[in-house]
Amino acid sequence: MKNIKLIGVAFLILLTISCSKFVNYSAQEDYIVTTADYFKTASDYQSLLVGCYTPLQWLWSDPMIGDIASDNAMCGGESATDNVGMQQIHNFQIVPNNSVLAESWTDCFEGINRVNYLHQNKALLNFTGKDALYGEAYFLRGYYYFELVRLFGDVPLFTDHKLTVGESKTLKRSSKSLVYKQIETDLTTAISNLPKVQTDKGRATLYSAQALLGKVYLYENKFDSAAAVLERVINSNAFTLTTNLADVFLKVNQNGAESLFEVQYTNLDNQHDYGTQNFQRSQGNMMVQYCGIRKIAGNGIPYAGGGYSFDLPTKDLQSQFSSSDTRRDAAILDVAAYAAANQGFGISYSDAPYQNTGLYNQKYQPRLGETSSAGVSQLNYLNNYRVIRYADVLLMAAEANNRASTPNDSKAQSYLNLVRKRAYGNDSHASSATGVSLKQVIWDERRLELAMEGDRFFDLVRTGQAASKIPNFKVGRNEVFPIPQQEIDISGLSQNPGY
């Protein structure tokens, strides 16, 4: 009798104690890898780092923004309502619910969160190559924040950890200067940890970080610092200008002698997740598809048909090049002239249905055999996006020297003329300008050298030329794009002035 009572009581107590355990859950029960199973080996960290690079690929719209928003290119496309977000960017009727900008916003923050996740777990394991690995990670965070700050100005700044659900709607925008400060910190850390050469082509190197930091300094008008860090790249003698600029954009020259950093794409992944929730976040470069000529066909042509005819170079841009400048044809494909010059090919194509200029972005033209046959062809172009190449470094160094607290115009000229020599194939176009006129020469040179590479709009804003060069540009408003409306609605962030 007593025993039964005791057993009963004991049973109840035991049951109570074991309870909370009984309802605990471990994802391992479902064979799901979680944080608890991770950060055990160096390869866990390496794999997460690869994930930090991924959002670079999703930012394929940004290079198009740089030209479409400037005097370099028309938007194009099928009609005024084809990719409305991009059309609005071109005609400066940008509304805050712009899907193109919302995508860039989200992608950059995803990259930042991924780097932060690596950062927050840094202390859990020591392994060989850890510092270099984190160097790459911080480089990428710097990259994403730079992309954000030049698109949107003040943005939420967080570097400690990947945000949790609980932190949704809690952040405010930090000032541009704080964001730039963080970018400098990240890139400086990267520089002190990154190797000069990476075995895996496509990874950030010491020079990638130095070149990007130089660019960031220019945007901050810190010309002395810019000159110093850019000259370290130049003086390393690790880079040369490719003989023909046009060749830089060929498959064979991806990650070539002139390349400091490229966003890597491939046609080997056969992706077909087209349009799932309108995500076009594949491993191929969709910008190339956008830049293509509609229905071009012909025997022996290198170009692939079926393009969307976006990002169409303006006649104004075309007219800037002197006839002896090889960079014109490297940047612009005049399709009618091309067809006329190659009668034997029997070339046919459809004119761009909207904002046709007859000109196309030659640097990112879709080429035959460069997308996948098994996946959706539009999603799988292998063309890397050339973020910074040596010619850019030379022009930035030239500008920095020209605008430094103690200007060094002869140095600036020498860098500028290296670029010109390649463009014309000789020294006859060497510039001997100095001072303010040299500054303008360098700025104009940037437009020619970097045409259709996505830099023009940001350069115009940076150098204060935007209002004079871009129709409809409103000073005090269009220097930055609007914060996506959805984010304002959800998170209560403040909007940029004028939107």
Add this chain to the structure above:
Amino acid sequence: MKLKVRLLCIGIFLSSLLFRVNAQNNIVVTGKVTNKTSGLALEGVSVVNEKTHKSTQTNESGSFTISVEKGATLTFSYVGMSPYKYKVNAAEVIAIQMDEEIKKNDEVIVVGYGTQKVTKVSGAISTVKSADIEKLKPVRAEDALQGRAAGVNVISSGSPGGKPTVFVRGIPSYKGSDPLVVVDGAVETLDDLNSINSADIESINVLKDAATTAIYGVKGGNGVILVTTKSGRKNKKAEFNYSSNYGIQEVARKLPVLNATEYAAIVNEGRLVDGNSIAFTDLSKLGVGTNWQNQIFKSSPMQSHSITARGGAENIAYFVSGAYTGQDGIVGGGDKSYFNRYNATSNLSIDLTSKLKLLSNISFVNIRGASVPENAINSVISNAINFDPTAPIYNNVPGTVGDFSVSKNIISEIVNPLTQLANVFNKSNTNKLYGKIELQYNLLKNLKITSRYGFTNVDISNKSFSPLIYYGSNHTSSTLKADGTSNGTGHNAVSYDKDTYYNYTLETFGNYTFKVAKEHSFDVLVGISAAKNTGNVVSASRQDVPNNSWNWADFTAATGNASNGGVGGGEYRFEKRNISYFSRVNYDYQEKYLASFSLRRDGSYEFGANNKFGTFYAGSLGWLVSSESFYKFKAIDYLKIRGSYGVTGNDNIDHPQYLQIYTGIYEYGKGNNTGYVFNGSPVNGSTLSTFANPDLKWEQQKQFNFGFDARLIKNRLSLTVDYFERNISGLLFTPQLSMYLGTSAAPFANVGTTQTKGLDLSVGYTQPISKHLKLSSNVTFTTAKNLVTETSSGYIQGGTYGIPTSYSVTRYEKGRAPGYFYGYKAIGIFQTQEEIAKNPTQSNAQPGDIRFADINGDGKISDSDRTMIGNPFPKFTIGWNISLEYKSFDFNVYIYASSGNDIYRAYERNLAFTNKYRGILSRWTGAGTTNDPKSPRVTFADPNINTRASDRYIEDGSFIKIKDIQLGYTVPATLYKSKIFNKIRLYMQVKNALVLTKYSGLDPEIAGGIFDTGVDRGNYPQARIYSMGIDCKF
């Protein structure tokens, strides 16, 4: 101990001798028994001598004669009357007046973790008793609740053994709306009700308000169905029940479609409108052609047989049963679809010691089934409605395979339903063992400890074969050529899956009853429960079965290779774990003032780390007004007022959340890829791909209930009315997160809310009309109004169908009734081009096309003009049961009505050569012919998209169904004089005898949960069943 028993035995023996001696002084007592109220004589009253158990019965005039010893006590008992005792003092003639049983006052009702005197209940419970269930003999127990349990909405399914849609008090959530099912205290699910033999059921109680469901906490939110099975009786001889029922099922209604001539005329007309040449040049030879519905529906048998035995000895009571239920499908007949169930049940109660009792209720069920494609686009019925009526039934083309014809005209999607049926091959076998083992220990006189292990173990194995089929040379679904060889577009395949489910609940609780100062009664319950559900599914399939034949459909015989996808397999498992503590205090003061409070704390494996445990509670108060001394109101014999309020839950989270590290290149469809490219080649990367919501928790349901129970007219009329309001919060939706959180998948969060208000009412009436005629009737009324009050992010949609594009027609959206029909409002037909020009822009409209309403008033018809166009759920339902008893005859009619439920006709395909609903005959044929928006011109090109989801396809599905008519005859014992039988009843029954409805389709009752109820894609109709049967007791 042994010695004691022996002494006791000797004592009993001696005393029985003593009685024998006394019995010598017998006296004869005669008398007459009448009903005190009506004064009528009572026949068949059993008159028992309490001591000797000698007994007799009263005759037709209520008279009896019995010889007893002096001083003996006679007990008079009769169904429906209070037992009466009389002490015999001398040989005498006595007149006994029996009182009608003060109904239910001593009745006890099963509640969560115990029983309660009905008069003391202050919550809301609906009850269906064995008598009703035994009469109805439903295949599934829920069918017995339809219209009989107020507050419960049951939308029955027509397919054999098919699961109905069941809602207790409205539609709480967009998912997981099934009520909890508890069988004899063991927790089960609504799906498990397919396996209970109706003859085993003693009662079904539906717990509706928070006061009664809160004891089930997070499981109780959708209501609780308590099934109590029969148990044995101590010290009783075995009592056997045998019942047998055999019936024939047939389809009750057919959908009116065009005959061959009409069809050809309409096809010609449509082709001309679209600018094509006519397809049928000579209509005169076509006649009526084939009505494919006549071909697929078969009369098929249904039968049930069951035998039960109950009884007991000193320390043991038993109830055992065996049953068989077989139902063949009316679509295609028993060759292709059937539901055969074999049940065996053993309920034992054993007194292990005077204080320790063992209860063991174990049932084994074997279900064998086969099914045809149903309730979907391109199901057999859908094909029968849409297939070419000009095609003959049988294949009359020499040299081609198949027994049945092919259509010359239909070359995609729609196929000959007979060919489809002939090529359906599947079978399933379910073995299920369920029940409970329970120990009850009386620790003190008033303190009982119960420990119980309830379990369900289910093993299901399915096998199916999909052969290569010839539907016509040009038909896109054909996988065979006309000569029977493969056309190379597909493979045949044999598929298997084996599902195993194992659930258990381990519970220990104590019931303590005590009184304070005689008038304060307390009944206290404290307990703990642990539950675990696990499931595992393994599947395999292989292509290329030899001879394209079911006879060779076997994994090893098939020859498909893994290398080209010819062999497939999969595995899936899940687990759920819950732990709960619960307690309840029932209090009453003189059985007049009632109060109850229950509390449950539930922990679940599914909940987020910050919300592992939730607390649920409810309280109720009741006042038995009629028990007050000051209560003098004669018209109402009994009146109880009660109210309750409480909080329960609903844990329908599919899966616990976790922070997953995804590794790979590409997570399909998530937009959150992780790969990158180095050296020109893709490489795997990783990322933390999910957010977990550590706050994730249950849906919370707050319910208020107010009601009363009354009995009037000398207890003949009983009335129960309950009004309730439920506010449900915490419905799971994906919240919108700040974009700066990146692209990891947003987790579910508890954001949605719903409100339901309603009224449950039941009225019972019993009236002995004359000596032999007795009338009783019950009516239930159920109504609930549902409103989705928050969804945070948009809506959830369902009810997809396609004509020919796929549309979604039901929605769960803020500000609307859950699962409402969503689409355009058709408001007329454009008669002329001018009219088109005058109205809001509707691109591509031509005269004869439907004019849609410009709901948002922007001057054009676009997607944003879609709105609410109907509600598939009834405004109210009524169940009405009428019973008449006349001498040995009994007659029963049961009527069920549903009002305000809309139906969406989703079966129609507007392909050029598909057959059409006859409504098309009133189509628009020129200006002024019709302005009925349901009757646009015939066009298959359909540039205006007249076939878009609109109220053109909505019909009122309100119905009145005579669900059951039964005429029984109880053979008077005098006729067979058998010692073996106690009762023999023969009966005839018609189920679904009559349907009154405006709905044009096969059956207005269309089950399908929240998103598919009322969407008629070719719904499997409930069969009309003519049956006869026998019930006997022996």
